[in-house]
Amino acid sequence: MKTKPLPERHQIKPADTWDLSSLYPDDGAWEKAFRRYGKRIDGYEPFRGRLGESPEVLAACLKFDSDLSRLDERLGCYAFLRTAEDQANSHYQGMLARYQNTATRAEQAASFIRPEILGIAAGKMQKWLATEALAPYRLMLERILRFKKHTLSKKEERLLAMQGEMAQAASKTFRQLNDADLRFGHVTNERGERIELSNATFSQLLHSPKRSVRRTAFHQFYRQFQAHENTLAATLSSSIQADVYYARARGFESSVAAALFPDQVPIRVYDNLIAAVKRHLPAVHRYFDFRRRKMRLKDIHVYDTYVPILSHLSTRRTWNEATKTILAALQPLGKEYCRVLEKGLRGRWCDRYPNRGKQSGAFSCGSFDGDPYILMNYKPDVLEDVFTLAHEAGHSMHSYFSARNQPVEYYDYTIFVAEVASTFNEQLLFQYLFHRARNDHQRAYLINRELDSIRATIVRQTMFAEFERQTHEMAEAGEPLTVQSFQDTYRRLLQEYFGPDFVLDDELAWECFRIPHFYRAFYVYKYATGLSAAIALSQRVLQGGRQELDDYLGFLKGGCSKDPLDLLRDAGVDMTRPEPIETALEHFEELLEELEQRL
Secondary structure, three states: OOEEOOOOHHHOOHHHOOOHHHOOOOHHHHHHHHHHHHHHHHHHHHHOOOOOOOHHHHHHHHHHHHHHHHHHHHHHHHHHHHHHHOOOOHHHHHHHHHHHHHHHHHHHHHOOHHHHHHHOOHHHHHHHHOOOOOHHHHHHHHHHHHOHHHOOOHHHHHHHHHOHHHHOHHHHHHHHHHHHHOOOOEEEOOOOOEEEOOHHHHHHHHOOOOHHHHHHHHHHHHHHHHHOHHHHHHHHHHHHHHHHHHHHHOOOOOHHHHHHOOOOOOHHHHHHHHHHHHHOHHHHHHHHHHHHHHOOOOOOOHHHOOOOOOOOOOOOOOHHHHHHHHHHHOHHHOHHHHHHHHHHHHOOOEEOOOOOOOOOOOEEEOOOOOOOEEEOOOOOOOHHHHHHHHHHHHHHHHHHHHHHHOOHHHOOOOHHHHHHHHHHHHHHHHHHHHHOOOOHHHHHHHHHHHHHHHHHHHHHHHHHHHHHHHHHHHHHOOOOOOHHHHHHHHHHHHHHHHOOOOOOOHHHHHHHHOOHHHHOOOOOHHHHHHHHHHHHHHHHHHHOOHHHHHHHHHHHHOOOOOOHHHHHHHHOOOOOOOHHHHHHHHHHHHHHHHHHHHO
16 A cells, blocks of 8 residues: 655755745854844843933834844744744754744843833823934834833843743644654545645545545544643643733733733623624534535534535645636735735745645744745645635735835734735635636535635634633633643533534544644634634725725735724724624625525
């Protein structure tokens, strides 16, 4: 029987990998810049204790900090991307560790800045904000002043800064275990090929039209998490306890309040999301039962929810075919958008295919000075990977436009708005494919995919968000975070979100330990709010004219020059209200009705 192991990194064609020369031409150039970075950290010291002297001194310090942060970002991106290529590469692991150690030292050296700014008398600062010297930093300073009641003394801030590398230990431990150390064995696919089971191929195998392949991959995959449950529970608990510690140290009423504060997102946005999704869960349960019936199954398991209902429809697309399709779908965004993106996707923005040790999943990594790189684990026979590429392209073009239209201080958009740009592209791709489908069969296939996307991005991520909320509240109440308490909490949510007629395999309780976002909490809700906003904005652009397009492109160019809710409001959607979430879920119900009619 034929075996298909993952290739080693050196076996991948260079043309299928990213070219990081926009950051540094080689490791030697990085090392030279890294040494310069380390030496420049001492440049903070002349400003210590002097920020209250004059607006000019404060401006000079902020300029120095901005310039060093720009170098820091460039160094960090290069080291991170090299590490992502092969998590087991000890040379690049060492490079990243050295960078993180030095970056922590830089944070410690700069830790006096915020306390000194906040120590300047309010009246004095208001006068200074009107000066020409501080004009480039006015918004930055106003945002810092918001944190006054959550900022500690100079000594305490320095101690917190010194903990930076330690605070990342839980997420780093999880990444190493998940991406480098766990071995899942092999699974024989529907073509009789022995496939190495990994984080990258797990999704591919769950899309298999053969149920025994899906079932085997599911149980075999989760057995590894069961075997390491105590380590994983301790790691996740440590991550949550760190969130609670930092929230309490800064005087926030809760971990979620601390997480939402920087973006000025009211907690009711988080709560409204959960409440809205729960109101629409009967439709989700109805979809699961429809899926079960159309797949001719006696019962339905999680491993039955990834494969398309119309599994016999071929969806194979090479990388070049996927790129061509995506560019055609995004034509409504204008010539410049598509020209730049085509150069990146056909060139070397992207690291395209899986290799042994490569970071799982996909991401976009943009920076002010470098190209907005994309990591993929692209598989031609998985339609979802075409949508994933369009998704990550949305992030990258957001980075591209922001970096070219904002100063370095205001180019880096927040995660809250990032998920709008990415899922917006997915909406355009769906509309493009749907309207060019050759028959009802293909249209039903695409509706099925869109339903699964909304379920995965809004419903599933909301379940994750509720799990994060509940486990953090447990920690804040002093309740133990153990294998059992994690699994009990997760099982209750699984039962509620999947419904009474869904079969929940025992192994599914270990899923709570394998979701990477749980180790950097209060991120996942932004997927749900992001797609909800994207559905509204994509309809606005497709149905509108030049003004609607300009509004959206203005959003992409906005970086963080405004608070995220204001950026979205200017683009045409108000996320402080429940209507966008309700609209997205009503869209789900309408699609379900149409699918029921077509099938």
